[in-house]
Amino acid sequence: MKGLFVSTIDGLPPLREVIKAHDLVAKKQLGQNFLLDLNLTAKIARLAGDLSACDVLEVGPGPGGLTRGLLVEGARRVLAVEKDPRCVPALEEIGAVYPGRLQVINADAMEVDVLGHLNAPVRVVANLPYNVGTELLIRWLTPKIWPPFWQSLTLMFQKEVAERIVAKPRSDHYGRLALLVGWRCDAKIVMHLPPEAFTPAPKVHSAVVHLTRLEAPRFAADETVLNRITTMAFGQRRKMLRSSLKGMGPAIEAQLEAAGIPPTARAEEIELERFCALARIVAAG
Ligand code: SAM
Numbered sequence: 001m002k003g004l005f006v007s008t009i010d011g012l013p014p015l016r017e018v019i020k021a022h023d024l025v026a027k028k029q030l031g032q033n034f035l036l037d038l039n040l041t042a043k044i045a046r047l048a049g050d051l052s053a054c055d056v057l058e059v060g061p062g063p064g065g066l067t068r069g070l071l072v073e074g075a076r077r078v079l080a081v082e083k084d085p086r087c088v089p090a091l092e093e094i095g096a097v098y099p100g101r102l103q104v105i106n107a108d109a110m111e112v113d114v115l116g117h118l119n120a121p122v123r124v125v126a127n128l129p130y131n132v133g134t135e136l137l138i139r140w141l142t143p144k145i146w147p148p149f150w151q152s153l154t155l156m157f158q159k160e161v162a163e164r165i166v167a168k169p170r171s172d173h174y175g176r177l178a179l180l181v182g183w184r185c186d187a188k189i190v191m192h193l194p195p196e197a198f199t200p201a202p203k204v205h206s207a208v209v210h211l212t213r214l215e216a217p218r219f220a221a222d223e224t225v226l227n228r229i230t231t232m233a234f235g236q237r238r239k240m241l242r243s244s245l246k247g248m249g250p251a252i253e254a255q256l257e258a259a260g261i262p263p264t265a266r267a268e269e270i271e272l273e274r275f276c277a278l279a280r281i282v283a284a285g
Helices: 015-021 038-047 065-072 085-097 130-141 159-166 176-184 223-235 252-258 272-284
Strands: 055-059 077-082 102-106 122-127 150-158 185-193 206-213
Touching: 015 085, 038 065, 038 122, 038 150, 038 185, 038 206, 055 065, 065 077, 065 085, 065 122, 077 085, 085 102, 130 150, 130 159, 130 176, 150 159, 150 185, 159 176, 159 185, 159 206, 176 185, 176 223, 176 272, 223 272, 252 272
Parallel strands: 055 077, 055 122, 077 102, 122 150
Antiparallel strands: 150 206, 185 206
């Protein structure tokens, strides 16, 4: 990287130069829309909370804009999992400036087991590839044992997905994802980004969501029963619950009433607390 223009938050070359030097032409199939503004990536890192005592898991570091933000903002260690081998040399150059603080794994985040490489407490911070973002989020929200390995998730999503994550009842975006998130986390949108913030610019707007885990689910409920109920209820979200939940058995109408839910209500009107009450009643038989 000798001879390149240096005027950045960390003394490393600007990201445009890094991309040019390593010929990192963006690949659509890998969801590569890069953030090149290091002030912006440092801001996202700050939104994740105090990183100084944390290991950070970053999925999809690409040329390393957010990685650099995380390290500048004092992350104890960053474990960066990147599928595209072309990005590895660029990431190694960052690691050389922060000895012992950046580990790069060249792998598919859907397949690699990262737990052995992380020490608690862990925060996850990522500008996720859109094609795997929701699936990874659901995996992180549904581990075998709760609480999970992470304290918080600070994640970039398409704006519409971010709205589904934080949605409240009686809104178009309210559904199973909002219920799952609300059951186990506090969640809020902490930043909005226009398409022009990325290179190349995607077609959609984006938003960063910050989720903090609860130590135990917000309301008692059996996960499998709750899941069955919400899958049925939102599978036919415009129908009355007494009809969409018919498959739960003949007692469902009485059970809805016992849970404080009018059988004529629709799924999108019902708060998490009521769904959990229904799950307890159904589980008790
Ligand atoms: N973090 C960088 C930034 O903010 O500029 C890049 C973000 S870009 C939206 C998504 C990144 O995830 C790309 O670098 C892409 O190669 C990587 N990626 C895509 N699918 C992946 C997967 N299954 N596992 C790990 N990385 C993946």
